[in-house]
Amino acid sequence: MSTRKRYWLMKSEPDAFSIDDLQKVGVEPWNGVRNYQARNFMRDGMQVGDGVLFYHSNCAVPGIAGLARVASKAYPDETQFDRKSDYFDPKASREEPRWMLVDVAFERKFDRVVALEEIRRHTDALGEGFALTSKGTRLSVMPVTAAQWKLLLSLE
């Protein structure tokens, strides 16, 4: 059984892990997500080959920095078991992991960042429900519709 390709937006702080870092390593486990909604999107929604908008957050020019793709099915985030990790979760166990992730593969870096400021100018076209531009949402992993994907790519 296969389903149509889906689209996503994933946020990362470039100081911690940027599109350039992804380009260097090629594939990266998307660890450290500690929000249930974001986890559920990775665990229940993502399929290998899905498109990913790589978003730089908490930086001088927040915005979409490039494209990636989902490169694995969901599996447990190793950092939850690691006492030395910032992402260690004492309530997680190998028998009952709490946090899941997918691998993300580099696709392409944009020639320029499509800034949040610019994306906001298209709030109406993107729709009220779009988590990136809707007020007060801090989701770090969110679904993107085919129409939103097309529009956002056209801004590059």
Added chain:
DNA sequence: GCCAACGTTGGC
């Protein structure tokens, strides 16, 4: 560095 908005925790 500020702070609004939000999610999570834990006492009751």
Added chain:
DNA sequence: GCCAACGTTGGC
């Protein structure tokens, strides 16, 4: 199960 307190996110 409520909800105040606390911690985090992330734009500005």
